[in-house]
Amino acid sequence: MAKRITIKANCQSLERVKAALRSLVGFYYLERGDSVSVGYLERRDASGNPESFYVIEFKQDGIEVSFTETGYEEAFRRWDVIKKTIPILSQVATYYNLDLSDILKIIDFAINDIFQSVPTNVKEELMKIEQLRGQINTLERKIAKLEIEKSELEKKLISLNEEYEKAMLKIKKYESLSDDQVREKIISWIKENNVNFEILEFSKFYNLPEQRVRDNLDYLIKEKYIKVIG
Numbered sequence: 001m002a003k004r005i006t007i008k009a010n011c012q013s014l015e016r017v018k019a020a021l022r023s024l025v026g027f028y029y030l031e032r033g034d035s036v037s038v039g040y041l042e043r044r045d046a047s048g049n050p051e052s053f054y055v056i057e058f059k060q061d062g063i064e065v066s067f068t069e070t071g072y073e074e075a076f077r078r079w080d081v082i083k084k085t086i087p088i089l090s091q092v093a094t095y096y097n098l099d100l101s102d103i104l105k106i107i108d109f110a111i112n113d114i115f116q117s118v119p120t121n122v123k124e125e126l127m128k129i130e131q132l133r134g135q136i137n138t139l140e141r142k143i144a145k146l147e148i149e150k151s152e153l154e155k156k157l158i159s160l161n162e163e164y165e166k167a168m169l170k171i172k173k174y175e176s177l178s179d180d181q182v183r184e185k186i187i188s189w190i191k192e193n194n195v196n197f198e199i200l201e202f203s204k205f206y207n208l209p210e211q212r213v214r215d216n217l218d219y220l221i222k223e224k225y226i227k228v229i230g
Contacts, residue, residue, distance in 0.1 A: 003078065005065040005106060007089075010097040017058050017092045024088070035059040038088070054081050056088060063089065063096070082107060104143075108136055177206065182216045183225070190226060 011017065018036050022029060028039040036058050043052040054067035067081045089103075177185065185206060190197050199217065203210045220226045 003067055003069055003074070005067075005078070005082070007063040007065075007098070007103065007106065009062050011058070011060045011095065012097060013095045014058070014060065016095045020092050020095070021058070021088075040084070054084065056085055058092065104136055104140060108133070177208070179216055179219075182206075182208065182213065183220055186213070186217055186220060187226065
């Protein structure tokens, strides 16, 4: 009976996953509806039937690894399959919303499983396990640090975007009508509309800031180019 490892992840582009997997050499490839699978045959029995293999199924809502456990201890087999599938997962990781912490938990579980399976006197294997555990802890700290840096970068990006928008407004202001042209437009508008002048309507029509229109209108009134009635 095949064993399974399930990784929860949302697929962002199954078509790109398919394209990446088709290039794998030595793997069997199969598309089924909204999923795609790749399998690797490790060994056949004396009759030529598949005896040892693993299959990775890529679905919209996750990735599932199925594998046979013939030949040796289950814990070591699981770890062997994980080591073989991680390079394949890395090729499609960008097309999945993968949580790295979930993958690290699977690796950590496999290491703990091995730890429980090996004899206590196998010091060399225990040392390797502890080294791997240390590497996992280091990776977890790096991930936490990267999350903090990501948050800070997002804040800086928002700030830069605000500065950019302010700069674009200034550029648009300088690229638009001069004050003399604005005043001429105001006078013409008043003449064409029988002395009626709406700042909001005028500013929208010429794509000008309301305050700039108001400032130029005040100038015209102050310099007696136009006269306020009523």
